[in-house]
Amino acid sequence: MLDGNPRLNLASFVTTWMEPECDKLMMAAINKNYVDMDDYPVTTELQNRCVNMIAHLFNAPLGDSETAVGVGTVGSSEAIMLAGLAFKRKWQNKRRAEGKPCDKPNIVTGANVQVCWEKFANYFEVELKEVKLREGYYVMDPIKAVELVDENTICVAAILGSTLNGEFEDVKLLNELLIEKNKLTGWDTPIHVDAASGGFIAPFIYPELEWDFRLPLVKSINVSGHKYGLVYAGIGWVIWRNKEDLPDELIFHINYLGADQPTFTLNFSKGSSQVIAQYYQIIRLGYEGYQNVMENCRENALVLKQGLEKTGRFNIVSKDNGVPLVAFSLKDNSCHSEFEVSDMLRRFGWIVPAYTMPPDAQHVTVLRVVIREDFSRTLAERLVIDITKVLHELDALPARISAKIAGEEDKVKNGMVVKKTALETQREITNAWKKLVTDRKSQVC
Numbered sequence: 001m002l003d004g005n006p007r008l009n010l011a012s013f014v015t016t017w018m019e020p021e022c023d024k025l026m027m028a029a030i031n032k033n034y035v036d037m038d039d040y041p042v043t044t045e046l047q048n049r050c051v052n053m054i055a056h057l058f059n060a061p062l063g064d065s066e067t068a069v070g071v072g073t074v075g076s077s078e079a080i081m082l083a084g085l086a087f088k089r090k091w092q093n094k095r096r097a098e099g100k101p102c103d104k105p106n107i108v109t110g111a112n113v114q115v116c117w118e119k120f121a122n123y124f125e126v127e128l129k130e131v132k133l134r135e136g137y138y139v140m141d142p143i144k145a146v147e148l149v150d151e152n153t154i155c156v157a158a159i160l161g162s163t164l165n166g167e168f169e170d171v172k173l174l175n176e177l178l179i180e181k182n183k184l185t186g187w188d189t190p191i192h193v194d195a196a197s198g199g200f201i202a203p204f205i206y207p208e209l210e211w212d213f214r215l216p217l218v219k220s221i222n223v224s225g226h227k228y229g230l231v232y233a234g235i236g237w238v239i240w241r242n243k244e245d246l247p248d249e250l251i252f253h254i255n256y257l258g259a260d261q262p263t264f265t266l267n268f269s270k271g272s273s274q275v276i277a278q279y280y281q282i283i284r285l286g287y288e289g290y291q292n293v294m295e296n297c298r299e300n301a302l303v304l305k306q307g308l309e310k311t312g313r314f315n316i317v318s319k320d321n322g323v324p325l326v327a328f329s330l331k332d333n334s335c336h337s338e339f340e341v342s343d344m345l346r347r348f349g350w351i352v353p354a355y356t357m358p359p360d361a362q363h364v365t366v367l368r369v370v371i372r373e374d375f376s377r378t379l380a381e382r383l384v385i386d387i388t389k390v391l392h393e394l395d396a397l398p399a400r401i402s403a404k405i406a407g408e409e410d411k412v413k414n415g416m417v418v419k420k421t422a423l424e425t426q427r428e429i430t431n432a433w434k435k436l437v438t439d440r441k442s443q444v445c
């Protein structure tokens, strides 16, 4: 009860509403451990069908009778760890076969990558080579990315739908540039696409956009089933282009639960509900259903964007063609910051995060509203009204007091301790919060 309201949580891409029929279905499956595949063969079959359907959606080059190569995971983070491991192992095997050192693998990404890529690099000892951003350009520049590629690069990771502003990176250009570099150098550096959000958006509303297995260097793709796949938290997918891209030695075979079961996951036990719910959504909605949902989200994002523009107080940092979200900055944040706007919106129940961009655009702060299926046009209009109210309230307040840190001692005046006003205390907390956030890399999800 004391938590925020999930549907007003505009910070998250993760699904907060499903049909009541599916809620029931998920409850009915809650006591099935997914890993007991031999005992729950139908659930296993549904996962395999999901993998096949998603692989087709991503244009995997599959023959009529061929099954796709992929697995269900707990989310995109696990999917990315698995994809990263496959790249690392393939690269190591090749280097060993050539008699070359294989102890310094690296991966090239934009500085805008989600924290799971930093985790992968840290946990699996791969150097992360990040292309820096700049003001006005908040995604990985493919030209700079390819410049960073060397013989130790296990892959370049492009994002279809940057976490920070929803923008799709130019995977097609990256593919072209990398083909050229591979030709010149004799390397065969591949591409992974982190389509955590965009994987369930682009195929439906930007079908012409080439970002997936239509591009020859794209060897694996992850997508979060629990984002625009429209399932509650706890499901992701990773699909490989074909069998050769997933080294066989990473697949474990267990037989103590019944028949031989191949597994390639970081976890063992997990719930079955999310897999069943993903299958339900794909079958229930079909291509047209997903297309309608995504178009609706895009339109609601537009309504919100236009409402914010009308206030005359914000610069829009997101693009119209990307993940349906609106990222925006105050045109003038000299008196009051985006963090204060975020803080004050909480009083209306809205959860709208404020964060700073990664290097070299860390001086830019944005607010971000993610538009999900359960965010309606009425809510968009309501949010604009509440943001306008917050702006008026902030205008009526004096400019921020430059308190050093929250918890600063009460002022001492003529030897007397003078209590801080509630407003001063609130400002100090806001400033301390801002400092905490700016000192860290943004960890929005």
Ligand SMILES: Cc1ncc(COP(=O)(O)O)c(C=O)c1O
Binding pocket: 013, 074, 075, 076, 077, 078, 114, 116, 159, 161, 162, 163, 194, 196, 197, 224, 236, 444, 445
């Ligand atoms: C681009 C991107 N990649 C990966 C992730 C991690 O996804 P998950 O929460 O499914 O692990 C996110 C989460 O927001 C993301 O936006």
